[in-house]
Amino acid sequence: MPAAFDPVEIPLGASEEETKTLITALCTRVLPGWAEVNLEELTLTPITGGISNLLVKVTPTQHAGLQPVAVKVFGNKTELLIDRQKELQQLHKLNSCGFGAEVVGEFANGRIEAFLTAKTLKPEEMSHPKFVPRIAALLRKLHSVPTDGKPVLWPTIMEWFEMAKALEFEDLSKQAKFAGIDFASQEREILELKAICDRVPTEVVFSHNDLLSGNILIVREPDTPEENSEGTMQFIDYEYSDCGYRGFDLGNHFNEYAGFECDYSRYPDTAAQWTFFRHYLSADKPPEVSAPTEDELSRLEAETNVFALASHVYWGVWSLIQARYSPIDFDYLEYSGTRWAEYFRRKPEFVAKAKHVFGIE
Template identity: 45%
Template sequence: MGAVKNIWNEREVAEAPDCSQIQIPTSSLSVDPSLPLPQITPLITELCKDLFEKWSNLDDSCFSVETVSGGITNLLLKATAKEEDGNEVSVTVRLYGPNTDYVINRERELQAIKYLSVAGFGANLLAVFGNGMVQSFINARTLVPLDMRNPKLAAAIARELRRFHQVEIPGSKEPQLWIDTFKFYEKASSLEFDDSEKQKIYKTISFSEVYNEIVELKELTSHFNAPVVFSHNDLLSGNIMANDEEEKLYFIDFEYGSYNYRGFDIGNHFNEYAGYECDYSLYPTKEEQYHFFRHYLGPDKPQEVSDTDLEALYVEANTYMLASHLYWALWGIVQAKFSPIKFDYLGYFFLRYNEYKKQKEKCLSLARSFLSRSEAG
């Protein structure tokens, strides 16, 4: 997409700090996230005492544990310790869902968190343990899908996402979208379910058709020349927190973070307006998207962003939006096999894949028309 220019100059991009010397406490302990809270509490208490020396001699009665959220990948807990001076200190304990290593690169995640934390994103990484991590507690509320339609919040998210995309993370800068999508495809297309009903549904999926869709979309997007940035890749409402009094926004949970195409991160975010229920009537209108783009492209002077740049990013984001559907549809099949969390992952595949097919012709026609005009110009 030759008409799209780099939206920031080299001076704007955050210098990568040297985080290689950062040492954090570690523990070999693991905690089963499927346990009920009364059984998890003493295990989290033991874990905190093992990780943090200043808490090691506190009585177990000084600790309290409560559930923050239980998504479809992880369990988040708030652990609070009453210290000897009477002060209460809280941390967030994230327990990875079982078998999530099939879909998440934990080494890449931990590498990124250190640099993102220094750049002011998310919570500080305090410790890691057998099947999770401990981070500083953020005093803020978690957004719900409808929050993202709020013009003021949408503008704040756009500005924060621009800033996120400017962070430099050491390592390979190769975009991961198609690498991960084909990895999910290989895993998803060679499964067998013990549950006969799931196996019957699984057998209705035409993986040759899915493969051809991936190849076609990959080829088309290769003409975009979309900027490659460090992307969140999972910017749903549950991964955005807001402190309304301080008017401060937080992005959290970087487990899918990687270098990727800018348009994918934005298009994926727009898909998340639909929530887990996949109500795509909530997908942002062109007017709502342009509002987002203005604050992403021109955070200081949003009304001065040109129509040319708005249209270019609109086409880019709404084509990569299709890739988001394919990516998470295949992810759903892998999760259906390996995740113990009670969620209709196979149903999720069909919700995402059917929406992909519904939007495909309109979005691809828009992209091809734009590309042909750009080449002619």
């Protein structure tokens, strides 16, 4: 049964009180069984962890049988970056495969999902031995979800790049910082990297594309401790998911070990990557199948690391568009510069390894 739709639009710039009124009224109109709930009986709690959208947990306090929900209000102009109709179709497909929170309602600039009572991983926890095997196995399962068409990574980067070049900022300090970006140089880097990645043998998969710590949950029962790590692992937030490259999803995930503070000293070394890869490659294999060879692991490392450079480019360009349109208090221009700086820092090593391993001239 498709989720109910309401035409209301919730402005991101509204006051806290107006936002609460709009969200609670929306829930009582759209969600089954909520029509008789008094608005005063609903508790709103902000959900933190992202830098694009407004996320709010709505809890009915007095009505047995009604479960809390998560209301997501899409960020300003994020439709420039995300095909929302395609995203919704993919969410329904993923729900049927056991991924993501169930979509229970939709509105003009957002949707309502079942709230998952869960522990959200922290960036430093993604590399922990108790989580690495589970993340690797679940990512392998996600990569097995059927996908149609061709990978969209490079067309997306180029579309965003053309959009970014044409931006203008009302904020004079932002405009001055933006004016210092050498777009001609960045375009050369993008085309050079694409030419290398195009020669790297990587699997085409259904790719999450944004597997940061805040999108990895350990779902728990409501009455269990918040830090319980024994529940079912779940990935959420498939806004950027699409047909893509295995290497990009792996490299992007490893980049996210750094967190939003961009501590790239956390990027996994060879030993840590190989541990992850062993769990990833063995996840859908019977026990009697031989473990991955060192050659397989070395090739996957080279593939992952060169696509990690593409991840820096992807989010570096994305950040420029967010800098122009997002009302969220985050220095997107600084973040873009940081991603490009890390790209240039790791490029010589990662490109040289890929060329050596795959015989690229």
